[in-house]
Amino acid sequence: MQDNLLVMKDIVKTYSGTVALNHMQLTVRRGTVHALLGENGAGKSTLIKTLAGAIRPDSGTIEYEGQTYQGFEPKQALELGIGVVYQEFNLVPYLTVADNMFLGNEPVKGIHLNRKQYYKKAKEIFEMLGVDVDVKAQVKNLPVAYQQMVEIAKTASKQVKLLILDEPTAALSDSEVNALFQLIRRLKKQGVSIIYISHRMEELDEIADDVTILRDGEYVETLPIGSCTREQLIAKMVGRELGKQFPQGHFGTDKVVLKVEHLQNSYVKDVSFELHEGEILGFGGLVGAGRTEVARAIFGADYATGKIEVMGKVVTIRSPREAIQNGIAFITENRKTEGLILKRSIRENITISSLDKVIRHKPTIHKKEEIKLAQEYADKLKTKCAGLEYLVSSLSGGNQQKVVLAKWLLTDSKIIIFDEPTRGIDIGVKQEIYQIMKDLAKQGISIIMISSEMPELIGISDRIIIMRHGKIAGEVNSEDCTQEQILDIALHED
Incomplete structure (x- = not known):
């Protein structure tokens, strides 16, 4: 049996004259985890879509299990045992977990669906993953982390020989990451090869055997981890040396710009805190601890009781519109579904929340003024795009995040909530986002940052509030706290 399961040679793919892959190479050994590293736009997504049969290369060859192919059809890739878990979920929200796992391959008894059998099979798969999920629950009711685990379980349950995981841990807690790594090790022992894409560099030492580095659509190097x-x-990945990961500086003052007292709903339990001018206030805790729910309640996306003061004035916020009117912005964790209109242009996405600035005579938009403003804020954040009229869906994840941020900066918000601001973003753009946050704080803008990445939480925040079961479990100063201390507070039961 050959040692290599997959050998891709001289793969070329162009889109309208733009080279996405330029003579790309990739060799994956059997029963190994092969990390794929590169900034957003380096060609990682195009490469895995080529393997999945979603696109066909213009030239080059793919050797798989000793056979040579010019490309795959999607069905052919599945039949060959190539499975992909994309970063963007591919689930039917109104179906159950079990329904999603066996969609198109449901076990039947005669002409009837054998629900008892597939509920049992689904439970067995999740027990193997070490994750407790109600397989009869509708997917739409699950937290993002559990939706990700359903995606992984759905693909891993098939007889895969090559499993491709695209940012699989982006929405997972530490315990869920450990469960995933256990599954990966189990699959390795069974001879399954895994292509692993992640921007979390610290994961590679723990799980990967080899790494291939891509840059600007070209192959750079393959080496043992x-x-x-x-x-x-x-x-090697960014083509330059990077400075310190987290920019320095604390700019908070004694002035209270946001005061929350006894915030309460079915997810949030009597939460009270203050946010100061120019402060970056971190919110930590395990997935499902209530961090995002606090942000949604403050922003008026979810109903909650309690008292909210903005700039010393008691306000009523019953909708996002009222939050925006009070100078509060919310960059959600799901930028594609909640932060952007993917079928609209970059220009439209930047100005959508500030149309009052570009309307001269209702309902007419002053197009030149709109273009000028959109370009100003796109340039301010160093957004890489071919032009403002391109669909925002054409941008890399990092540049999409910049468009979301540009949209909110244009509203002149004084309080900005960042929910998982660097999820799915490469290390180079992460540093840009961190610097932007520090620059905003220096200008007196106050920030609430929710993050599952503890180094990020400690490195960027001034103070950190730790949530547990919808309540505030503790508060620490970022300058003298450790990851272990935060985790201990997040896990400790009263």
């Missing part, structure tokens, strides 16, 4: 330092890997 551990053969060079994390800093050297990053330098």
Whole structure:
């Protein structure tokens, strides 16, 4: 049996004259985890879509299990045992967990659906994953982390020989990441090869065997994990040395700009806190602890009782519109579904929340003024795009996040809530986002940042509030706290 399961040679793919893959190479050994590293736009997504049969390369060859192919059809890729878990979920929200797992491959008894059998099979798969999920629950009612686990379980349950995981841990807590890694190790022992894409560099030492680095659609290098330092890997990936990961500086004052008292709904239990001018206030805790629910309640996206003061004035916020009117912005964790209108242009997405600034005579938009403003804020955030009239869906994840941020900066908001601001974003753009946040704080803008990445939480925040079961479990100063301390507070039961 050959040692290599997959060998891709000289893969070329162009879109309207733009080269997405330029003579790309990739060799994956059997029963190994092969990390794929590269900034957003480096060609990782195009490469895995080629393997999944979603696109066909213009030229090059794919050797798989000793056979040579020019490309795959989607059905052919599945039949060959190639499974992909994309970063964007592919679930039917109104169906149950079990329904989603076996969609198109439902066990039947005669002409009837054998629900008892597939509920049992679904439970067995999740027990193997070490995750407790109600397989009869509708997917739409699950937290993002559990939706991700359903995606992974759905693909892993098939007889895969090559499993491709695109940012699989982006929405998972530490315990869920450990469960995923256990599954990956189990699959490795069974001879399954895994292509693993992640921007979390710290994961690679723990789970990967080899790493291939891509940059600007081109192959850079393949090497064993551990053969060079994390800093050297990053330098190869971005083509330059990066400075300190987290920019320094604390700009908070004593002035209270947001005061929340006894915030309460079915997810949030009597939460009270203050946010100061120019402060970056972190919110930590496990997935499902109530961090996002606090943000949604403050922003008026979910109903809650309690008292909210903005700039010393008691306000009533019953909708996002009222939050915006009170100078509060909310960059959600799901930028594609809640932060952007994917079928609209970059220009329209930037100005959508500030149309009052570009309307001269209702209901007519002053197009030149709109273009000028959109370009100003796109340039301010160094957004990489071919033009403002391109669909926002054409941008990389990091540049989409910049468009969301540009939209809110244009509203002149004084309080900005960032929910998982760097999820699915490469290390280079992460540093840009961090610097933007520090620059905003320096200008006196106050920030609430929710993050599951504890190094990020400690590195960027001034103070950190830790949530547990919808309540505030504790508060620490970022300058003298540790990851272990935060985790201990997040896990400790009263």
